[in-house]
Amino acid sequence: MTNTRDGFATKKRFNTDVISRYALMAVASLTVLILFFIILFIVYNSTDAIADVGLWEFLTGTVWKPSADAYGAVPVIVGTILVTAGSVAIAVPIGVGAAIYISEVSSERARRILKPAVELFAGIPSVVYGFFGLVVMIPFLSGIFSEQMPTGFAWITGSLLLGIMALPTIISVSEDSLKAVPRSYREASLAMGATKWETTKKIVVPAAVSGISAAVILGIGRAIGETMAVMMVTGNAAIIPEPLWNIFSYIRTITASLALEMPEVVVGSTHYSALFVLALFLMIMVLAINLIAGYVVKRTKMKFEGNVSEGRFSDLLKKEKIRDIKTAAGLAIIFLIVLLAATLFVDLTMSAVIALAAVIMYKVLAAGLSKLSRKTIEKLAHLSLLAIILLVIGMLVVIIGDIVINALPSLNLEFITEYPKNMGTEGGIFPAIVGTLELVAGTALIALPIGIFSGAYLAEYAVSGKTTSLIRHAIDVLNGTPSIVFGLFGMTALVIFFGFGYSLIAGCISLALMIMPVIIRTTEEAVRSVPHELREASRAMGANKWQTTVKIVLPAAFGGIMTGSILGLGRAAGETAPIMFTAVVLMQSSLSDSIFDPVMALPYHLYYLATEGTADPSMQYATALVLLVIVLSMFILASVIRERSNKKNKW
Amino acid sequence: MVIRMNEIILDIKDVNLWYGEKQALFDVSMPVESNRITALIGPSGCGKSTLLRSMNRMNDLVSGCRIEGKMEFRGNDIYDPSNDVNSIRKKIGMIFQRPNPFPMSIRDNITYGPKIHGITDKKELNEIVERTLQQAALWDEVGDRLDKSALALSGGQQQRLCIARALSTNPEIILMDEPTSALDPIATSKIEDLACELQKDYTVVIVTHNMQQASRISDKTGFMYLGKMIEFDDTEKIFNKPKEETTERYITGRFG
Numbered sequence: 001m002t003n004t005r006d007g008f009a010t011k012k013r014f015n016t017d018v019i020s021r022y023a024l025m026a027v028a029s030l031t032v033l034i035l036f037f038i039i040l041f042i043v044y045n046s047t048d049a050i051a052d053v054g055l056w057e058f059l060t061g062t063v064w065k066p067s068a069d070a071y072g073a074v075p076v077i078v079g080t081i082l083v084t085a086g087s088v089a090i091a092v093p094i095g096v097g098a099a100i101y102i103s104e105v106s107s108e109r110a111r112r113i114l115k116p117a118v119e120l121f122a123g124i125p126s127v128v129y130g131f132f133g134l135v136v137m138i139p140f141l142s143g144i145f146s147e148q149m150p151t152g153f154a155w156i157t158g159s160l161l162l163g164i165m166a167l168p169t170i171i172s173v174s175e176d177s178l179k180a181v182p183r184s185y186r187e188a189s190l191a192m193g194a195t196k197w198e199t200t201k202k203i204v205v206p207a208a209v210s211g212i213s214a215a216v217i218l219g220i221g222r223a224i225g226e227t228m229a230v231m232m233v234t235g236n237a238a239i240i241p242e243p244l245w246n247i248f249s250y251i252r253t254i255t256a257s258l259a260l261e262m263p264e265v266v267v268g269s270t271h272y273s274a275l276f277v278l279a280l281f282l283m284i285m286v287l288a289i290n291l292i293a294g295y296v297v298k299r300t301k302m303k304f305e306g307n308v309s310e311g312r313f314s315d316l317l318k319k320e321k322i323r324d325i326k327t328a329a330g331l332a333i334i335f336l337i338v339l340l341a342a343t344l345f346v347d348l349t350m351s352a353v354i355a356l357a358a359v360i361m362y363k364v365l366a367a368g369l370s371k372l373s374r375k376t377i378e379k380l381a382h383l384s385l386l387a388i389i390l391l392v393i394g395m396l397v398v399i400i401g402d403i404v405i406n407a408l409p410s411l412n413l414e415f416i417t418e419y420p421k422n423m424g425t426e427g428g429i430f431p432a433i434v435g436t437l438e439l440v441a442g443t444a445l446i447a448l449p450i451g452i453f454s455g456a457y458l459a460e461y462a463v464s465g466k467t468t469s470l471i472r473h474a475i476d477v478l479n480g481t482p483s484i485v486f487g488l489f490g491m492t493a494l495v496i497f498f499g500f501g502y503s504l505i506a507g508c509i510s511l512a513l514m515i516m517p518v519i520i521r522t523t524e525e526a527v528r529s530v531p532h533e534l535r536e537a538s539r540a541m542g543a544n545k546w547q548t549t550v551k552i553v554l555p556a557a558f559g560g561i562m563t564g565s566i567l568g569l570g571r572a573a574g575e576t577a578p579i580m581f582t583a584v585v586l587m588q589s590s591l592s593d594s595i596f597d598p599v600m601a602l603p604y605h606l607y608y609l610a611t612e613g614t615a616d617p618s619m620q621y622a623t624a625l626v627l628l629v630i631v632l633s634m635f636i637l638a639s640v641i642r643e644r645s646n647k648k649n650k651w
Numbered sequence: 652m653v654i655r656m657n658e659i660i661l662d663i664k665d666v667n668l669w670y671g672e673k674q675a676l677f678d679v680s681m682p683v684e685s686n687r688i689t690a691l692i693g694p695s696g697c698g699k700s701t702l703l704r705s706m707n708r709m710n711d712l713v714s715g716c717r718i719e720g721k722m723e724f725r726g727n728d729i730y731d732p733s734n735d736v737n738s739i740r741k742k743i744g745m746i747f748q749r750p751n752p753f754p755m756s757i758r759d760n761i762t763y764g765p766k767i768h769g770i771t772d773k774k775e776l777n778e779i780v781e782r783t784l785q786q787a788a789l790w791d792e793v794g795d796r797l798d799k800s801a802l803a804l805s806g807g808q809q810q811r812l813c814i815a816r817a818l819s820t821n822p823e824i825i826l827m828d829e830p831t832s833a834l835d836p837i838a839t840s841k842i843e844d845l846a847c848e849l850q851k852d853y854t855v856v857i858v859t860h861n862m863q864q865a866s867r868i869s870d871k872t873g874f875m876y877l878g879k880m881i882e883f884d885d886t887e888k889i890f891n892k893p894k895e896e897t898t899e900r901y902i903t904g905r906f907g
Contacts, residue, residue: 541744542741
């Protein structure tokens with residue numbers, strides 16, 4: 001060794017340690033740059049339309065008809081809000097109920113099956129949900145409500161579907177917050193002779209209420225940014241429902257407008273620019289929801305750090321006093337909801353009678369319930385929760401079962417290995433499978449290095465300060481950005497501005513940007529969970545921070561990093577919106593041989609087959625099944641890796 | 652009895668150390684003699700681990716930690732800003748309270764240090780593995796399964812592996828921070844035997860909460876209390892006729 005002086009090397013000003021620190025910081029800062037460019041491109045592209053049409057017209061105009069130069073965004077904004085609100089009304093009671101069952105009622109063994117099952121739900125690509133809505137829900141609902149919605153395409157169909165899709169988020173985040181309620185609370189309540197249900201209702205759920213609200217808000221965020229599923233089942237007429245609560249009306253969301261109109265507009269026209277205005281509105285709505293979620297989560301944290309326990313019981317006391325008012329208000333709300341709902345079917349007088357009957361029935365039922373013993377009430381409550389969880393699992397079984405059974409007739413080796421013929425109505429889906437795998441591989445090449453090193457930077461190097469907080473905020477915003485916005489950005493920035501054209505690389509970059517936040521977060525979490533002793537051991541041997549990070553910490557966090565990466569890539573494999581105007585073509589008769597060529601992809605192919613409706617249904621099902629198998633096997637692989645690394649790393 | 656004259660390999664002079672606002676060490680001085688075992692004893696929170704961790708600048712990793720005074724390794728101040736901290740730690744290794752092997756194979760655990768410091772030759776690395784495992788009295792137990800995970804070893808074996816790992820960079824001083832506190836009595840006595848073996852070739856500084864351990868294995872003992880070095884002397888003197896009353900009260904168990 002040179003440079004030694006009495007055994008020690010002289011300190012160098014620029015060593016690998018210092019250089020690597022700055023390099024990592026630069027990588028992590030990329031997220032800020034990406035977010036900046038996404039916003040820049042959207043705002044820049046929207047200026048033309050705002051100048052031509054005027055912001056006021058966008059915000060107040062009630063007609064969206066670009067062919068007639070009418071750019072009133074009210075119908076699509078209202079549509080977005082209504083579909084989301086409907087989905088929340090459906091998903092919240094079911095989701096929270098299921099979470100309570102999993103956390104409070106089910107046995108540990110059942111829990112170990114239920115939790116992964118719920119996570120599996122989250123793995124189903126949105127285009128597959130849309131396909132399921134199209135082929136199963138729409139015929140079913142239009143059969144029941146043939147008077148009100150003969151086609152089956154409607155707000156309510158969209159809300160139902162989005163509600164199902166929001167369930168996994170709501171269930172798993174709520175369950176986490178319920179599980180986080182200290183055991184001592186439960187024990188204290190049970191020790192005073194409360195039943196398990198009373199404890200759940202009066203102690204556990206109130207203590208977890210902030211976490212549950214955060215779960216609900218996150219669910220809303222997912223629903224509002226959803227594109228493919230919702231546009232496949234809502235009819236997409238840009239109208240305001242008449243009356244406003246007409247859940248059987250056609251409806252169109254902002255995301256659907258973007259997905260439907262973007263492929264048809266002339267680049268540079270007012271219409272083109274107007275779509276970016278819509279994207280801007282969407283971003284603002286999502287951002288607002290994220291801000292609220294951030295606030296709620298922060299409050300939850302403060303609560304668990306022990307600032308609020310005083311207020312808890314006085315809150316409950318106050319609630320006691322206003323109970324009478326609340327009961328009256330509750331009755332009025334029931335009356336109003338039933339009345340409004342009934343007017344969709346019968347005339348006003350008849351509706352009023354029905355609503356009154358409903359209120360009386362509710363009163364009678366409530367009186368009857370209060371006469372039952374506490375033990376019976378507990379049984380009833382637990383039975384209802386069981387019914388909810390069975391409903392959730394039932395839906396999962398129906399969705400997957402329906403696809404598997406109906407896919408079998410068309411699923412054979414030729415279907416997987418042949419090129420499509422006759423606009424996809426014959427032949428196979430070989431190029432779509434290859435295209436999807438290429439997209440996933442390319443996305444991995446881009447997203448993994450950036451995501452993993454950013455996560456490592458945040459966990460190992462970042463000191464709290466302005467830069468770090470900026471990076472974290474950028475990641476949060478990117479995480480909440482709807483997938484269609486990445487598609488839009490990919491189109492305007494990569495396809496047009498950088499001249500990549502519809503190409504594999506443009507699709508991969510768009511997908512990579514979308515999944516990067518997930519990879520960064522899971523990497524950061526995994527790196528943080530590496531025990532401090534390992535770092536100390538390495539540093540005590542004279543390894544510098546960079547060597548310790550690369551050779552000890554990252555390998556030790558490998559399981560967690562892999563899990564997050566595969567989950568992210570699984571999402572990328574099933575996404576349609578980011579690639580539909582950046583990378584995909586309908587038909588290919590040979591594989592593309594350059595990253596600047598477009599590809600076929602399974603999600604888009606399924607969307608095309610399902611909405612064109614000319615292909616044999618079993619071919620559509622088979623396409624859905626192949627996509628499902630690819631995506632779900634990635635999810636299962638991820639959870640196997642997680643289980644194994646959890647078992648292995650018992651330090 | 653042969654009396655060896657030993658040089659002072661690490662000379663600690665008037666060291667003060669702060670964690671943020673809180674001062675943890677007060678004017679601590681202590682000469683560490685080469686090829687000896689020096690023990691640090693004292694009640695929890697007395698600063699003995701802090702002092703040990705400042706001997707190879709592990710306290711640099713604690714934010715808000717500030718140190719004044721001198722620690723001269725063969726006359727060269729460890730805290731001289733021109734010294735590369737990683738090469739200091741190469742010369743002054745450390746063993747921790749809980750065995751902390753890396754989640755890798757036994758072989759990779761040991762070759763980690765040499766590789767970090769630039770040794771790439773396979774043959775040389777293999778020699779280091781065998782030599783250090785022999786020195787740590789672990790070779791007979793694991794020599795035939797070097798590529799198995801280090802996490803599969805027992806706690807005592809893991810700690811001896813950590814000692815072998817520390818030896819792999821060819822240090823001169825080995826700092827041991829309560830190395831047996833997580834081990835059973837049999838594993839503990841093996842580590843103690845090992846420490847006595849090691850002093851032939853290395854200098855050992857050991858922090859222990861176990862006074863029997865200090866009296867069994869060490870040549871010199873420092874008693875610390877409330878961040879101060881109350882007394883530093885031959886182990887025999889500390890345990891038989893301490894000069895300070897606090898020391899006597901501590902070693903006779905009449906403390907507090």
